[in-house]
Amino acid sequence: MSLERGRKRLCKVEYNRRHHYGFTDETGINGTVDDYADSLNANVLLEYDDHSLLINAFKNDEGYLGVTPKFSAGAGNNHDVDGAIIGYTHSHRWNKKYYTKLQLFYDWNERNLSRSAADDIRANILGQQIGGSLRNIV
Numbered sequence: 001m002s003l004e005r006g007r008k009r010l011c012k013v014e015y016n017r018r019h020h021y022g023f024t025d026e027t028g029i030n031g032t033v034d035d036y037a038d039s040l041n042a043n044v045l046l047e048y049d050d051h052s053l054l055i056n057a058f059k060n061d062e063g064y065l066g067v068t069p070k071f072s073a074g075a076g077n078n079h080d081v082d083g084a085i086i087g088y089t090h091s092h093r094w095n096k097k098y099y100t101k102l103q104l105f106y107d108w109n110e111r112n113l114s115r116s117a118a119d120d121i122r123a124n125i126l127g128q129q130i131g132g133s134l135r136n137i138v
Contacts, residue, residue, distance in 0.1 A: 011042045025070040033076035037062040054087040064113060074114030074121075083109030097138060104132040 019035040040059045045052065064079035087105040094100065107129045115121040 012040075014039045023065075023075065025072075025075055026068065027070055027072070029071050031071055031076065033063060033065065035063040050091050052089045054089075055084070057084040058082065066114070071117045074116055074119065077114035077119045079114070080112040081109070082112075083107070099137040101135045101137070102132070103134075104130075106130050 015038050016036050020032060021035065022030065023033045024030050038061045042055075042057050044055045047053075058081075060081040062079050062081070064074065064077055066073045066075040069075050085105060085107045087103070089104075090102045092100050107127075109127050111123075111125040113123050113125075115123050
């Protein structure tokens with residue numbers, strides 16, 4: 001499903017086929033796992049005069065074999081990957097010769113993964129960053 005405006009895609013959702021297959025882990029235990037990758041990706045770009053704001057958010061669910069591919073370490077359970085980024089740009093032409101561009105961003109992402117066969121122990125990994133730049137162009 002997609003929501004589009006002009007030539008820009010604003011939102012995309014994908015649900016992929018599940019592949020159910022046999023798997024033998026590192027310790028020799030046999031079992032079955034599902035391999036899949038579902039995603040939601042939403043984008044918004046707003047522009048006004050010298051300003052622009054870009055927002056992207058995503059949510060991905062996927063099959064997971066684990067950090068160590070063992071059923072006892074969570075192989076076969078769900079792996080969540082979520083995040084968002086916000087970017088702001090202000091551009092200003094002072095005259096024919098001088099041009100300034102300010103860029104700022106905030107980036108957040110999170111992974112949540114299984115660490116046990118029963119899926120009752122999960123690890124949450126969170127990352128964030130803030131940055132920017134100021135350029136004067138002659």
